Amino acid sequence: MPKIKKPKKKKEFPDHIYKHMEQIPSSMQSAYLTALRGRSMKASIKAFCQECTGWLKNEIKDCPSKRCPLHPHRPYRPDNEPKDRRILFRKERNE
Numbered sequence: 001m002p003k004i005k006k007p008k009k010k011k012e013f014p015d016h017i018y019k020h021m022e023q024i025p026s027s028m029q030s031a032y033l034t035a036l037r038g039r040s041m042k043a044s045i046k047a048f049c050q051e052c053t054g055w056l057k058n059e060i061k062d063c064p065s066k067r068c069p070l071h072p073h074r075p076y077r078p079d080n081e082p083k084d085r086r087i088l089f090r091k092e093r094n095e
C-alpha cells in the first residue's frame with residue numbers, strides 16, 4: 001500500500017520572521033509571536049522592550065530611558081515606580 005503524504009502545515013509567517021526568531025531566546029519567543037499575531041498590546045510592548053535591550057530581562061527592569069514612550073508600560077517595572085512620568089520628573093527636579 002503506498003504511503004500517503006501528509007500535507008505540509010502551512011507556515012504562519014514568512015521565512016525572514018523565523019530567521020529573526022533564531023536570535024530570540026526560546027523563553028521570549030512566545031511574546032514575540034503573540035505580538036506578531038496582533039493579539040495583545042501588552043505582548044507587543046514586552047516584545048519591543050525585549051528586543052530593545054537585546055533580550056535581557058534585568059535591562060528592561062532598570063531601563064533608564066524615561067523619555068521612551070513605552071517606559072511607563074514596560075514589563076518587569078519595579079512595584080514602587082510610578083507610571084505617571086510627571087511624578088518621576090518631579091522627583092528628578094527635587095520638587
Ligand code: SF4
Pocket residue numbers: 048049050052053059060063064065068069070071072074
Ligand atoms: S522602555 Fe526602555 S527597554 Fe522598553 S523600548 Fe523603551 S527604551 Fe527600550
